[in-house]
Amino acid sequence: MFPRPIEKSTPAARVAYKTLLPVALLFWLLPLLAVAVFSVKPDADFTSGNYWGWPSSFEALNNYGKVFFASDMPRYLLNSVLITVPTVIGAVALSTMTGFALGIYKFRGNLLIFFMFIAGNFVPFQILMVPVRDLTLEMGLYNTKTGLVLFHIAFQTGFCTLFMRNFIRALPFELIEAARVEGVSEIRIFRYVVLPLMRPAIAALSVLIFTFIWNDYFWAVVLTQGAESQPVTAGITSFNAQYRAAYHLMSAGSIVAALPPVLMFFLMQRHFIAGLTLGAVK
Amino acid sequence: MAFPRNAEKDRIMTGLILNGAIKRYGEVQVIHGIDLTIDHGEFCVFVGPSGCGKSTLLRMIAGLEETSDGTIHIGARDVTQLDPAERGVSMVFQTYALYPHMTVAENMGFGLKMNGVPRAEIKQKVSEAARILKLDEYLSRKPKALSGGQRQRVAIGRAIVRGPEVFLFDEPLSNLDAELRVEMRVEIARLHQEIGATMIYVTHDQVEAMTLADKIVVLRAGRIEQVGAPLDLYRDPDNKFVAGFIGSPSMNFLDGQIEGEGKVAVPALSRSISVPASLCSGTGAVTVGLRPEHLELDQSGSDAVVELTEALGGVSYAHLVCAGGEKMIVEERGDHRTRVGDRVAVRFDPARAMLFDAKTEARLR
Numbered sequence: 001m002f003p004r005p006i007e008k009s010t011p012a013a014r015v016a017y018k019t020l021l022p023v024a025l026l027f028w029l030l031p032l033l034a035v036a037v038f039s040v041k042p043d044a045d046f047t048s049g050n051y052w053g054w055p056s057s058f059e060a061l062n063n064y065g066k067v068f069f070a071s072d073m074p075r076y077l078l079n080s081v082l083i084t085v086p087t088v089i090g091a092v093a094l095s096t097m098t099g100f101a102l103g104i105y106k107f108r109g110n111l112l113i114f115f116m117f118i119a120g121n122f123v124p125f126q127i128l129m130v131p132v133r134d135l136t137l138e139m140g141l142y143n144t145k146t147g148l149v150l151f152h153i154a155f156q157t158g159f160c161t162l163f164m165r166n167f168i169r170a171l172p173f174e175l176i177e178a179a180r181v182e183g184v185s186e187i188r189i190f191r192y193v194v195l196p197l198m199r200p201a202i203a204a205l206s207v208l209i210f211t212f213i214w215n216d217y218f219w220a221v222v223l224t225q226g227a228e229s230q231p232v233t234a235g236i237t238s239f240n241a242q243y244r245a246a247y248h249l250m251s252a253g254s255i256v257a258a259l260p261p262v263l264m265f266f267l268m269q270r271h272f273i274a275g276l277t278l279g280a281v282k
Numbered sequence: 283m284a285f286p287r288n289a290e291k292d293r294i295m296t297g298l299i300l301n302g303a304i305k306r307y308g309e310v311q312v313i314h315g316i317d318l319t320i321d322h323g324e325f326c327v328f329v330g331p332s333g334c335g336k337s338t339l340l341r342m343i344a345g346l347e348e349t350s351d352g353t354i355h356i357g358a359r360d361v362t363q364l365d366p367a368e369r370g371v372s373m374v375f376q377t378y379a380l381y382p383h384m385t386v387a388e389n390m391g392f393g394l395k396m397n398g399v400p401r402a403e404i405k406q407k408v409s410e411a412a413r414i415l416k417l418d419e420y421l422s423r424k425p426k427a428l429s430g431g432q433r434q435r436v437a438i439g440r441a442i443v444r445g446p447e448v449f450l451f452d453e454p455l456s457n458l459d460a461e462l463r464v465e466m467r468v469e470i471a472r473l474h475q476e477i478g479a480t481m482i483y484v485t486h487d488q489v490e491a492m493t494l495a496d497k498i499v500v501l502r503a504g505r506i507e508q509v510g511a512p513l514d515l516y517r518d519p520d521n522k523f524v525a526g527f528i529g530s531p532s533m534n535f536l537d538g539q540i541e542g543e544g545k546v547a548v549p550a551l552s553r554s555i556s557v558p559a560s561l562c563s564g565t566g567a568v569t570v571g572l573r574p575e576h577l578e579l580d581q582s583g584s585d586a587v588v589e590l591t592e593a594l595g596g597v598s599y600a601h602l603v604c605a606g607g608e609k610m611i612v613e614e615r616g617d618h619r620t621r622v623g624d625r626v627a628v629r630f631d632p633a634r635a636m637l638f639d640a641k642t643e644a645r646l647r
Contacts, residue, residue, distance in 0.1 A: 172380035177346050181391030182444065183367030192396070196383040
């Protein structure tokens with residue numbers, strides 16, 4: 001069997017494995033742990049230089065309380081939700097339809113259109129920074145959540161289409177033919193035959209896009225400014241005032257901002273069902 | 283069930299007529315002008331080796347493949363340009379194609395529901411079909427909780443509930459194991475008797491074709507080789523291909539040489555046989571066809587050596603190698619059967635031999 005199970009290797013290798021694994025894990029998680037520890041330290045620890053030591057007092061309630069009740073954080077979080085959720089819905093809805101069209105129908109230019117969707121993914125988004133900012137300015141969408149949502153949907157649909165089209169291609173085509181022979185219209189085939197079978201793909205893609213968009217910093221900074229439209233990733237920096245940085249609050253804010261994608265994953269987990277099409281054919 | 287008057291009339295005469303049906307994929311032509319008439323209520327089987335176009339032809343009838351040229355009529359209607367849904371056909375797929383997210387009842391009623399049939403009527407038709415197919419207990423199960431045979435029955439049930447004019451079966455039994463295949467074959471035959479609709483059935487298995495069909499259509503490379511009742515094809519094949527395809531085990535073919543009026547030399551058996559004079563004259567090469575069941579062996583000669591025997595119980599098949607290396611299969615019945623290594627003589631009634639032109643493979647008659 002490959003890889004060989006660790007229980008079958010030499011004792012020395014096993015000991016090395018068992019000691020090195022936790023060390024590697026610790027290194028890997030160190031930045032995260034540091035942020036978690038920072039978020040419960042009092043402000044004084046940073047001014048007195050106690051960065052890596054034990055917190056002089058535990059200020060979790062105080063810090064997180066400030067984040068939620070004495071800052072713009074709730075506002076930023078709400079912005080993030082209002083940007084991320086419509087983007088996920090928009091991109092996934094559009095891509096199920098484009099994926100259906102490209103995956104099911106044979107027409108001239110099908111592959112060409114598909115490649116154009118894919119090609120969009122290879123454009124480094126940094127080179128779009130200035131043109132997209134100009135475009136949103138001209139359209140009056142600069143510094144609005146709508147502008148950010150529209151841009152995100154446009155940019156994510158390419159990848160989503162690739163994902164959905166390939167998933168639909170893998171469905172047994174006889175299901176569609178069977179429905180056609182039974183006189184089911186194409187739109188109803190999409191709604192009642194294909195869509196229910198795409199649940200795992202929709203769940204996976206939703207989580208993925210949710211995480212992408214929630215964690216987006218680049219476009220948030222380029223296309224928005226200020227608490228009325230910026231998402232939480234960009235908003236966290238507002239704890240940095242001109243003369244001092246509130247590291248404890250930034251850390252607490254970061255932890256709060258990191259939770260929704262994790263939550264999203266657990267919420268959608270039960271939809272990741274392998275073998276949903278089991279029993280369809282053979 | 284009450285049908286409107288003209289639909290009823292249509293139903294009575296729902297045969298199927300193919301007229302010069304051609305299928306091309308780009309430049310490549312795969313179906314070369316099929317002319318075929320299938321009568322109402324007939325069980326017609328398309329049979330042929332894989333790649334012969336039998337499935338393509340069925341899909342053209344279903345409307346899943348466009349017909350490049352020629353026409354298809356179902357009953358009195360020209361359906362060549364119609365969508366599958368408008369043709370009044372139901373299709374059972376080799377892979378069943380059940381909707382995995384629906385229960386058995388939902389699977390069977392889906393087409394009706396999508397076409398706006400009232401709920402009570404759907405329920406009645408589904409339970410009627412379930413009764414015919416003995417699926418009553420499974421109506422609330424999902425396909426994944428069913429066995430292969432049950433899934434196939436659901437697929438057939440889905441075809442029945444729509445009350446189609448023509449049933450199309452695309453190799454429906456090839457995913458089942460041998461035992462179930464025999465069982466389902468009987469069920470399909472019974473179903474045909476019970477509902478009496480026109481059925482077109484595609485298979486590569488000549489046993490299925492022989493046992494089910496009223497009419498067999500033997501296809502090769504996109505052309506019809508012969509059409510006829512099962513026993514007619516068996517007794518009177520038009521060419522070497524049909525002769526070899528129908529009947530199991532296949533007909534033995536030996537090279538022959540015309541030796542003048544009514545005489546054909548068969549070097550493999552080192553003898554000449556007499557045939558009706560009208561069959562051959564002059565000289566030339568022919569192929570002599572002999573069915574395994576028309577041959578007899580006896581131990582008194584040495585035409586061939588037994589290479590292998592297959593004992594099936596009631597019959598055994600002896601595989602022979604002739605002196606010149608030609609192979610033959612002979613059916614044996616009774617208590618005395620040959621063993622591997624035996625030297626045997628092959629006897630047969632020359633009247634049973636069929637002659638085929640060695641070049642064109644056409645039957646000489």
